[in-house]
Amino acid sequence: MTAFQDEYPEKFSHCFGCGKSHPSGLHLKSDWDFKGDPADTLVLVTPPEVYSGGVPGHVYGGMIAALFDCHGTASAAAFACRAEGRNIGDWNLPGSALPPVRYVTASLTVDFLRPTPQHVELQIRARLTRIEGRKVELEMTLMADDALCAKARMLAVRFKEHGETQKSA
């Protein structure tokens, strides 16, 4: 499968968390949650050991927020495409004249419920809760093994088609 982030236009692909063109980033690969509820999205990631929390053996809070942020904006684009009857990435098909769909975070709230362990593959899921105009709202969860460690809510806003004129990036 091609991940959502693999479809981003090159100029938006340099994010440390999820950009395919970043030389040493996390390269998050978000997709539909085919084995769970395919209406949701999923990313699997084991954060590098360097991103430890205050107490060794836990992931630091900033990394948890980062995972939600990158997975959330990718999911927002996928949800918006689905709502329009499009497939994310259709703009990359040969001969396509469709504009790319990219979202940026307007607001992200993370609730930290328990420590997130290191050396465990984390599962981050997103669910669409509202879509209206250029705004997408979604809810996310972060699971480690069978434990819910954190949850999040995001308001994401769509880049205008000529994204260079947008304030957010």
Added chain:
Amino acid sequence: MTAFQDEYPEKFSHCFGCGKSHPSGLHLKSDWDFKGDPADTLVLVTPPEVYSGGVPGHVYGGMIAALFDCHGTASAAAFACRAEGRNIGDWNLPGSALPPVRYVTASLTVDFLRPTPQHVELQIRARLTRIEGRKVELEMTLMADDALCAKARMLAVRFKEHGETQKSA
């Protein structure tokens, strides 16, 4: 000056963002905002270039959340000590029997207002908005040059004195 994070007990000092014992972390150094409003706290940081956003030249959203998270919990501890007529770090004074004061994030909301530029020293400030029992609420801003790029709200919760029994870390 000794930064707030320099006073953390060793067992809580391994955070990538702010732990003094982390071998390669950001080593954030939060303090009172002596040159501004000394009731507030301030940290100055220029994030490493590797933490770029999707569009090169900007800081990625996850790093912005991380800076708020680390500065916020350090500030919560400082605000709590001040409210009790203590100095943060008094537990490290020779002969002190005072317990360390450490806070963890329960909830963090980040509002992204405009892209945050790389290669600029960022100023992150925190202001106490409410303190009650083990809870501290605070508001934060992130400035780059003279531009307000992001703001945040945090609910932080105090570690119990025998922190090992707490769920959050």
